[in-house]
Amino acid sequence: MRITILGSAAGGGFPQWNCNCRNCAGVRAGTLRAKARTQSSIFVRPDHGADGILFNASPDILEQIRARPELQPARALRDTAIAGVVLIDGQVDHATGLFMLRERGTPLPLWCTDPVDEDLREGNPVLRVLQHYCGVQRHRIALDGTRFAVPGAAGLSLRALPLASKAAPYSPHREAPVPGDNIGVTIADAASGARVFYAPGLGAVSPAVFHAMDSADAVLVDGTFWTDDEMIALGLSKKTARDIGHLPQSGAGGMIEWLAKLPARTRKLLIHINNTNPILDEDSAERAQLAAAGIEVCADGMEIRL
Numbered sequence: 106m107r108i109t110i111l112g113s114a115a116g117g118g119f120p121q122w123n124c125n126c127r128n129c130a131g132v133r134a135g136t137l138r139a140k141a142r143t144q145s146s147i148f149v150r151p152d153h154g155a156d157g158i159l160f161n162a163s164p165d166i167l168e169q170i171r172a173r174p175e176l177q178p179a180r181a182l183r184d185t186a187i188a189g190v191v192l193i194d195g196q197v198d199h200a201t202g203l204f205m206l207r208e209r210g211t212p213l214p215l216w217c218t219d220p221v222d223e224d225l226r227e228g229n230p231v232l233r234v235l236q237h238y239c240g241v242q243r244h245r246i247a248l249d250g251t252r253f254a255v256p257g258a259a260g261l262s263l264r265a266l267p268l269a270s271k272a273a274p275y276s277p278h279r280e281a282p283v284p285g286d287n288i289g290v291t292i293a294d295a296a297s298g299a300r301v302f303y304a305p306g307l308g309a310v311s312p313a314v315f316h317a318m319d320s321a322d323a324v325l326v327d328g329t330f331w332t333d334d335e336m337i338a339l340g341l342s343k344k345t346a347r348d349i350g351h352l353p354q355s356g357a358g359g360m361i362e363w364l365a366k367l368p369a370r371t372r373k374l375l376i377h378i379n380n381t382n383p384i385l386d387e388d389s390a391e392r393a394q395l396a397a398a399g400i401e402v403c404a405d406g407m408e409i410r411l
């Protein structure tokens with residue numbers, strides 16, 4: 106399979122429009138060696154065939170499609186390589202791009218869990234709004250590990266795992282998480298036998314999550330924050346990374362420790378990186394620490410073949 110990183114930043118992107126933190130100011134001024142990044146999304150397609158699966162519909166989706174010719178194969182007057190959309194959660198950075206797909210001629214094939222479907226009909230009613238345009242053909246993602254496929258994305262099979270993370274602030278269960286607010290997905294390619302585990306919002310590594318990571322050839326996991334108190338230390342928030350459903354990379358029980366337990370051959374990649382995270386600075390000590398641990402940092406436009 107071929108995985109294209111469309112957007113590697115967390116909500117807000119990098120640089121974030123209103124932010125003058127060291128990273129955002131530095132990349133804007135050109136004084137920091139760092140790449141600008143759009144908000145969280147990947148596109149996965151088989152080795153043969155144009156059509157694939159869009160994971161998350163980022164607010165930056167139109168820019169992402171323009172930047173990646175494989176998303177527009179131009180086989181007809183109106184065309185797309187997006188066979189269907191799979192949502193990892195119902196947050197703004199993963200769901201608002203759905204508005205931008207409204208010009209489709211047929212209902213948008215969409216896979217999401219029941220709590221995400223509810224949030225996107227009530228708190229942020231994009232699915233109801235789309236009924237006035239192309240409409241949505243919604244498919245329910247089960248949380249019991251039942252495999253599912255997106256017709257058109259030949260040979261790719263998917264399994265979801267509920268994660269400990271957080272629903273969006275407009276969700277009725279923001280402070281009382283329910284299974285399915287956030288998921289991780291294992292994508293398996295029948296042709297190559299390869300598997301990837303994708304979890305851009307991961308608050309804790311349960312035994313089931315570790316098993317999914319350990320069974321994959323590549324993991325694309327939560328790279329939001331370096332430290333638990335990153336936003337507090339900068340005076341930008343009162344909440345820790347864990348409070349908002351993101352496991353930080355550094356420290357005891359952090360993502361670096363978990364990734365170190367995986368086999369050396371597993372590709373380890375961080376995605377959904379917040380603009381405050383020091384790993385965005387390619388000359389930082391934190392970035393060097395990741396490199397020494399064999400951990401890659403996703404950038405927009407990267408392609409991973411498995």
Ligand code: MLT
Nearest residue numbers: 115116196197198306349
């Ligand atoms: C999150 O995953 O916590 C979101 O990126 C937050 C947001 O979109 O504001």
Ligand code: MN
Nearest residue numbers: 115116196198
């Ligand atoms: Mn997010």
Ligand code: ZN
Nearest residue numbers: 124126129380
């Ligand atoms: Zn910033």
